[in-house]
Amino acid sequence: MAKTSVPPRITPSYLENAALHYLERFASSTASLRRVLKRKVVRSVAHWGDDADQALAHIEAVIAKLTQLGYLNDSAYAELKTGALHRRGKGARAIRASLAAKGVGAADSEQALAALAEDHAQPDRAAAITLARRRRLGPFRAAGRAENRARDLAVMGRNGFDFETARAIIDAASPETLTEEDQ
Known part of the structure; x- marks a missing residue:
């Protein structure tokens, strides 16, 4: 015992x-x-x-x-967590939800998202491409794109992306077209 x-x-x-x-x-x-x-x-x-x-x-x-x-600083924590979630391919809505679950105030969340927007021209699009690459969705899928389109869109939605962004990424012709559009 x-x-x-x-x-x-x-x-x-x-x-x-x-x-x-x-x-x-x-x-x-x-x-x-x-x-x-x-x-x-x-x-x-x-x-x-x-x-x-x-x-x-x-x-x-x-x-x-x-x-x-200075050991506890919610605004610094929000920026740190926002950057980490963005690099993992989370959208702004998912980032807001995650920060709210951790008890970070709305003002700190919005400030962190604004700082992210300053660093990236289109942060949601960049995160969506990262997620698609990491999870092999849409143009990053080897085979069966058409059969898995609805599933891929659902994955994008669950990760905080709006339908237009998700559709643009999932329906892209190839991974190269996604990166060309970002440059």
Whole structure:
């Protein structure tokens, strides 16, 4: 039988160390870090019976301190995540949804998308081409383009692209025509 580990008691120093350890391993938004720390608090309070309100106040103090020190910055996180998702072939809608799920505010999301638009003339089109190349959709498919057209369009839609962009990429004659149009 596996033993369950006893959660440590919640103290301000424990929460700060846990937050720093988490931030060493993962880039995080303020809301994501808050969720991680709350899970630790809930587990500890359930075991030890400590005051949950006091522990939650400690979380807010730790988050305020880390924000002041610059370890937590939602706008920098939004730009980092936006760039990573764009390189993976996600459209603006999918990027907005992902950032919202991570707890990033709409203003930070829009600012990150605006910065992406400054770097790329057509960020959605470039990301759609990246996705099509990576997933071998449309002109990047070896055989069976016509039979898989609807499936390819659905993949593009699920990745945050509007129908016009998806159709333009999927119905392109060849991969070369896509890259020629971008230059």
